[in-house]
């Protein structure tokens with residue numbers, strides 16, 4: 001199958017960056033299809049740690065072409081900065097050659113960031129806990145048909161008309177609520193400057209990808225965030241504003257729907273950053289130990305991640321929604337010394353019923369039922385063959401397979417490129 005899509009199974013931060021880096025070695029194209037610089041994909045390279053927010057992880061491989069698809073929202077100022085910092089690390093980024101940007105990708109403005117912070121500050125009934133990067137407001141403007149697209153940055157007259165439309169719409173309510181209004185000239189000037197830097201990369205990426213697909217090229221689709229942050233299928237309203245699950249892979253790239261291999265990435269335990277329901281969350285010393293052992297701090301915002309047990313109810317749901325045919329299990333090494341290892345197998349709902357399905361409402365009131373397994377207290381970070389893992393670690397992996405119905409052939413046991421157990 002020439003196309004593979006890598007998706008996070010829960011709320012993001014599953015270690016997709018490492019898996020994509022690993023799979024990118026075999027890919028001709030690596031494509032981001034959704035989200036923006038709210039994402040943070042961490043790679044551990046021989047030269048040290050690298051966190052990418054917008055540029056696809058294939059950029060570190062000399063032979064891959066990297067695409068920011070139309071489903072991504074792009075902050076052009078951030079993108080210029082990220083490209084510069086990659087170049088500063090000695091990574092060749094050549095717009096038009098190894099980095100292509102969809103002319104249809106929508107643009108994040110400073111005004112969107114201000115709006116994001118404002119919306120959080122006035123929201124009754126609890127903040128979403130967004131990354132504050134303007135993601136939601138940029139997607140909202142796309143739906144309201146007042147958004148700007150990267151291709152607009154290449155034509156001053158068109159850009160000015162577009163900025164005027166946004167300013168009319170936003171300033172009408174920005175000023176009354178105390179938000180700084182958009183200054184059309186300043187916005188146009190800033191976007192034109194970014195457009196001039198990015199010009200060589202802004203193309204019809206959908207056409208490029210369709211031709212590549214027809215030629216049998218290997219395309220790797222890099223999901224951002226995770227299935228439970230998907231706007232449609234996630235834990236709404238505590239989600240991001242894009243189609244983070246596999247559905248976004250078609251609408252966000254312009255590739256026609258076809259059969260693809262979907263690889264779900266799941267951590268050996270669960271984490272979440274931001275607000276929202278999390279049935280297996282550990283608000284205790286065990287949760288703090290997991291956070292410390294897994295160094296669970298957001299790679300974009302630095303916020304401490306909430307930690308909890310592996311949830312087979314949620315993973316089975318996301319596996320079905322995403323069409324994943326297998327799981328890659330990450331961070332197994334982190335579970336060293338935790339006992340028992342607990343797997344959520346069902347929820348008890350407020351009305352007393354038991355379910356093995358993920359409910360659309362009241363997930364915050366679902367109480368998980370667990371299956372407990374013995375732990376292992378051995379360093380597994382140097383293990384490379386499944387049969388060399390301690391028996392209790394193997395049992396844990398096999399229990400996840402049994403309860404989710406998804407095979408696990410690849411297990412990550414550390415951040416390094418080679419810290420992988422294959423079966």
Ligand code: IMP
Nearest residue numbers: 012038039040129130131239240273274
């Ligand atoms: P937004 O995407 O900034 O609007 O944030 C919406 C929700 O998605 C918040 O709970 C964020 O913490 C979460 N989120 C967004 N991007 C990521 C990510 O890359 N990893 C984990 N959580 C994320």
